[in-house]
Amino acid sequence: MTLIGAPLTRVDGRAKVTGTAKYTAEFEIPQVAYAVMVTSTIASGQVSGMDTAAAERAPGVLAVLTPRNVLKLPGAERRITVLQDANVYYQNQPVAVVVAETLEQAQHAAQLVRVRYDAKLANLDFEAGFPASYPGEHNGEPGDAGWGDVNAGLAQAEVKVEEVYTTPIHHHNPMEMHAAIAQWDGDKLTLHDATQSVTQRRSYVAKMFGIPEDNVRVIALFVGGGFGSKGQTWAPVVLAALAAKQVKRPVKLVTERPQMFGMVGARPRTHQKLSLGATRDGKLTAIKHEVHAHTSVIEDYLESSAFATRVMYDCANVQTVHRLVPLNLGTPTYDRAPGVATGTYALEVAMDELAYKLKMDPLELRLKNYAEIDPGTKNPFTEKSLNECYKRASEKFGWARRQAEPGSMREGDTLVGWGMATETYPARRLPCSALVRLQPDGRVVVASGTQEIGNGIYTVMTQVAADALGIPPELIDVKIGDTTLPPAPISAGSMSTASVTPAVHDAAMQARNNLLALASGDAQSPLHGIAADQLDINGGNISAKGSPGKTENFRALLARHGQPVEGHASLKPDLDTKKFSSHSFGAVFAEVAIDPLIAMPRVRRVTAVYDVGRIMNAKTAQSQFIGGIVWGVSLALFEDTQMDPPTGRFYNSNLAEYHVPTNLDIGEIDVSALDIPDPKLDSMGARGIGEIGITGTGAAIANAIFHATGKRVRDLPITPDKLI
């Protein structure tokens, strides 16, 4: 395994930075027409009438789709809001689609559509909805779980923390907006779609249109960021397919930036009550984590904020509770470490508050309650070396030099604060298949229907295949993002590497064995007659073990053979989850500086060390950790979707007013990983790294701000107005 872990430069890097990597909206399809959505300006009610005459008369317009004339879909669900009826459930819901010869003509005509509404009173008050809130589940896991007797644990506690932490609505805002091109050929549909799962998209769309899955092909060669918003199927792609069917032309639909605020998911608002009990010497006696999160009135999505609380610390009495509050907002969904990012913010700030009450170092408190086994299931972890993360990260950061007293570390007028937190994310994998084909022309195709969402999967697949085959990576062409390829799971939940690479590895090993058998049986090969298990391949050269003179390049062999040599694999997860728990962990330390007068916190440096299984590519892994931490800074200080309370319309639905960090907001980031393989989860030993960086980081920054200023802000984001 020489290539695994190597800092191979992204194989698609050049294509991306030179603009030749083709994203969905960039495909040029002959005869394509352009669709633009008209969206609602009420949060609840019905479309009572629509004046489309001016739009229909406008130059270039092919059709104006409305609830009155749209094709009825046999498999339509209420959640998808694709004009199937006149109901409006949230602001910015599609109510009409204008299709025209050019994008500009469609945009212009869309502005000419006049919509009348019968508005109903909308549910928009989050906290007023608590009494009628109800339980839910997340990915099939119940929202309510626990062990021991949490009330007894709190009663016996010598020191307690009871606080409420709140996080606002977030919108994913990938750079690439949701986009689709739909092309019908009879009842066969080809979709170019910016999706995190070509497979799920195919089955959902097929069901909606009432056609066999095999009639639908979905293509997504590059996805310009998803962050969870491109996992579920939302209205835009279905509307593109509807419009294409109705105008009998290929149709391209690209969501406008403000339209990203409503119809394509969001991280829901959370209200989290944390009750911690501990003995005087810092042993936790109880953790109670009660979460309210909003959902929509048309679908339940549960932000699983307290799930991480179930694995974090050794504690005899734990209770986690989630309640859903339905509001007239677009359905929320998975967003950047769903549940865990918001939940670890609350839990890890509460732990910091407890440390101060105990007059104990926050790191020492974590070590005191270190969970050697999964505290809920009592199962061992597949591998866990979090204590080593704490040790390395604290040493690199210089934590020992911290003065505990808030406001005690100063540089002139500047207050300096240090904070830390534990990070975690569950490790999972899903069934995946792959194909490796050694072609007569000497190129190697490695294929799996996974998606490149910035995670580097093209590169890691190249490395794994090259390593297994003994063939240079330059000869490998990775094919992904197409439902005609062997099916792979959704690119989400930090699962891609653990799911895809074992399948690629096994398919490559099979192809390699077939290749060596071919050499052995080929009368024209210098290796003829040598048993396949006595052959080896390195750098593309097949040789006989112990007979250095006998060698042949695989390309010569294949050229002579004239037929491809293949390997296939289709793998299912084989970890017995009744016997093991598998989670990644990490430790994050942050330093903030703040002029107490003007109250603008700056994150000067972040140090984190991760225990995430084997690192498959040192370079892309570094990028993913850094990206996660940048989102953690964003969670702590910036992201906040503001809602206009009377109308339920999002106030800041653009990137000037919805803040994500700029380069100037990001200080020094020092990330590293233990790189301890975890072969119990998957044969490659990798656990996935995409999301862990955002977890804990929000809390580490919030804790650093408290350490700097003595102000405990329990409502994200932490902006200057909350610090004066």
Added chain:
Amino acid sequence: MNAFEYKRAEQEQMAIDSIVDAKDAKFLAGGTNLIDLMKNGVQTPSRLVDINRVPLDKIEVIPGGGLRLGALARNSDTANHPLVRTHYPLLSQAILSGASPQLRNLATNGGNLLQRTRCQYFMDTGFSKCNKRVRGSGCGAREGVHRKHAILGASEQCIAVHPSDMAVALAALGARVRVRGQKGVRTIAIADFHRLPGTTPQVDTNLQPDELILSIDLPASPYAAHSHYLKIRDRASYDFALVSAAAALDLQGGTIRSARLALGGVAHKPWRSEKAEAVLAGKPANRAAFEAAATAALAGAQPLKENAYKVELAKRAIVRALELAGGAA
């Protein structure tokens, strides 16, 4: 976007003639704000008169003192001009704290003054209430989201703030705006250029519809040695001010001979506080004087629920800006 006619003007007179003979015509310079507003359907001009070729992009010394900034000089070129950097560092700092390098490369000095508010009730036609956009429709911000809105000089009808950083420095420096219309050339003091919303929030400035900005003229300034533009915002770059303070001191020894102070992010116009300046004149440059000035500047503030923090934050911005200007921090 609405259909519109495009005309290119090569000379001042041609530009003015082209604006007069069409209803709802607009000058197009950098377009960094106007084009966005047109895409959003907020502004629907019937004609755009492209003035980018009108020769108004010079930055030159005014004989007898002062500096003339051409209306079409780009914000980046203005901020980085040696004469601006040397004699008006406050202006340079203010410009560079706004927008992004890409926007500043395109945006012009005249256009900067004419930016519309970033109040989203104005920017998003999906909101039905905005007196500035639709007369008599109401103010969405007053009952809605107003964390970034005005605390000074607002009206029942409008609590929007002017977004410019550059204009705040210009207000402190006592700039004059030279304009040309059908009746000829006139100059408008920067303090009289922008308007408070009152009962006519749809009118941002006292520039007449036929008038073209020619230049922004800066008087000779005794403040180059001691000035500072401090911008407090949610993130470090590419963000509008929560509050900003342009502070300038003319110091003799430790005593303030005269001072200039203007605030951004607090009102419908750049908010110069002559009261605060009067408090500072003749005082020693110290924290007590700066705090007294801050109190005077915010004396008439009328915050709402979400923007109440701005009163305290503006005071602090003033104190810190004056300290940094005076080198006394």
